[in-house]
Amino acid sequence: MNVHVHVLVRQGDKLLLSQRGGPYGYGQWHAPSGKLDPGETPAQAAARELEEETSLRADPATLTLLHTVVHHQGDGTPDRIGFFYEATRYTGEPINREPEKCLELEWFAEHALPQNLIAYPAAGLYGSLNKPGGLTFHNWPEQEGEKDRV
Numbered sequence: 341m342n343v344h345v346h347v348l349v350r351q352g353d354k355l356l357l358s359q360r361g362g363p364y365g366y367g368q369w370h371a372p373s374g375k376l377d378p379g380e381t382p383a384q385a386a387a388r389e390l391e392e393e394t395s396l397r398a399d400p401a402t403l404t405l406l407h408t409v410v411h412h413q414g415d416g417t418p419d420r421i422g423f424f425y426e427a428t429r430y431t432g433e434p435i436n437r438e439p440e441k442c443l444e445l446e447w448f449a450e451h452a453l454p455q456n457l458i459a460y461p462a463a464g465l466y467g468s469l470n471k472p473g474g475l476t477f478h479n480w481p482e483q484e485g486e487k488d489r490v
Contacts, residue, residue: 343376344422345386346464348406349396349430353450355465356434358393359443360458367443369454370461371424382423390427393438394445398430406468411460412480424464 348371349356357369374389376382383400390396403425411420434445448454450469457465463478 342418342420343382343385344373344420345376345382345389346371346373346422346424346461347386347390347398347403348424348426348465348468349390349394349434350426350428351447354447355450355453356394356396356445356447357454357457358436358445360441361439361443362441365458368456368458369448370458371465373422373461383425386423386425386427390430393436393442394432395435395437396427396430396432398427402429403427406472407464407474407476409460409464409467409476409478410480411463411478414479414481420460422460422464424468426468 358372360366360368360370372390372393376385383403386403387398387400390398405423406426407424409422411422413419436442436445460478463476467474467476
């Protein structure tokens, strides 16, 4: 299973999202995110990815884990576990530091998020907003009598 981290950067009621420019989810929106590197904790990875993608700096100790998603890829590749953190204390101004992967960074009011979110990160984003501390199983084959669970 691959471990991914996502950072919901908050400025009041607004969240910073990035629009994908790479082949996965081209044109769709998601939070700054990436993979866990060997030897990192998920919070350390989240802070590193946030800075690499946006130039924003956050101390891993100030990030709050809001939600976890276990995502079934469904295509034979390893499934993912995604940790969704919130950053309310950070320094700097957002800059698109990965223009080959990101078309733009934009602030959205949490009650007016874009419709075209990538499905797996959207599950974590909405889980973070609506059920903080929860766990979502996303895209898993239905078991008898079950559907995706939040």
